Amino acid sequence: MNNQQAVTADRADGATGDGERDGPRHAEMELVVVTGVSGGGRSTVARALENVGYYVVDNLPQALMVTMAELAYRSGGATRRTAMVLDVRSRAFSTDLAGAVRALRERGFRPHVVFVDADDEVLIRRFESVRRSHPLQGEGRLADGIAAERSLLAGARAESDVLIDTSQLNVNQLRARVEELFGTPDVRTLRITVLSFGFKYGLPPDADFVVDARFLPNPFWVPELRDHTGLQPDVSAYVLGQPGAQTFVSGYAELIGASAAGFEREGKRYLTVAVGCTGGKHRSVAIGEALAGRLRDAGLAAHAQHRDLGRE
Template sequence: MKKNDLEFLIITGMSGAGKTQAMNFFEDRGYFCIDNLPATLLSNFISLYFKSKGKIKKLAFVIDIRSWGFFEDFFEEIKNLRNNNINYKILFLDAKNEILLNRFNLTRRKHPLDVYNTLLKNIEEERRRLEDLRNMASIIIDTTNLTIKNLSEKLENEFKGEFTKKLSITFISFGFKYGIPIDLDMMYDVRFLPNPFYVESLKKKTGNDLEVQEYVMKAEESKEFFYKLQDMISFLIPHFEKERKSHLNIGIGCTGGKHRSVTFVNKLYDYFSGFGKYQIRISHRDINK
């Protein structure tokens, strides 16, 4: 068995964001799972695995703040995986602070970091410590508004047994008035463009309607920005692929998330779908608000 036949997944993220549910999901699908693995044991476990002649082909490890005493070695371990041609992915689960706070209050469990007197400060400190790891993630999933069932559906969509599938790109339209999605890899603001909201005949329509798209795109600044935007994203994609990213969330925001951002997301979908090289999805988060 070749090394690159191995499906090797690292599950990490914020405490209370759903790592246990994610591990259960993968265990039910034939992954050999280990919870709370010290980072320094990654390479040792891989060595033992190959000595066993690869009887287990899918591995998933949960590494999080509970292993913080070993965390400083995590990045060195990741480098070792790359040097040994181990095909790995990092799944990072996240949620907004207020949601994590509510989840801990409901379960009445102590935060695993436990360095401050208040739960919120421990959550904030954990987020600070995990920032570099979050930036390394192949896939980031925001569980703020997800039930356990929703999370399973999301994971099912992302992991279909194809560990080396094409780069998946999701273009997300949103309204700044409803908050910025926390699972974005990059974000662009189109509030400087002409707003159809102030045109009576377009106010109740959305960027899914041709009339709105034509109104937004007829402005010279819209055409120029779209050209620069597609050029920038096209430039960045190969670099994200080089860093083993498997999913990109690209947010386009306007004031309410109905007109300009929806128009641009639809245009970007049309443009990048034409290449056939990537899995392209769109999500209009606030279009019905």
């Protein structure tokens, strides 16, 4: 479609002059339309898209697709990556998804249509496992509802850009597939926070690992170091120069590095490693900085934070 045709389409729909000028730029927006059979995994796809930074609108009436896309485009920021999830259970659902997608394209948008499917036998097992009926089943059998929905969605399936068959995929595999298709490498990477803290102030509630650095001599009892913190070179050198300190840091770096890939496969995107000492001023800060550095050297996205620094 050329620009003149796009402008003509905008005028036919009553668009404003601003809308006409925006048309060619709509293609810059990352727009995904998700539909598919009930029980196929639409909800998992929606959550995965949220994980990679999409603004997700669930159960959107098909008639509002163009309006929603325009609003998202004009809002800018995070909504420039928007996903619309269409559900056959919506009263406003129609069989003309192809027409709705065509209307988006006439406005200059370039939507990616994702259709989520699965074998009938798999769908039946999924519905039976949660003990609920199919939304189109009515008084008939579960298989009747699945067949009715397939007929309703036949056009949408044929028009899809991406077809994901979830018959042999578990939740984690489906999520990883969506992130592979629509995520950026940075978004899919596990991000590790090494958080220093003082045991006297309590454990961090979001800690995945808790590391205790209190086996090392406390710089608090060294007069020239007492008023300094673990961020300062003299304290850091003192702490890391103690017997066992470097082995301690190396051991935990290897442990976290060995488990990072597994956490990513299981869908975890943020990992908190809490390093504690008595007050969170000297030992935990120095060890935390050293551990974060070792993790970065190993190619992991890690940074250090210090919860209780300055409380003493």
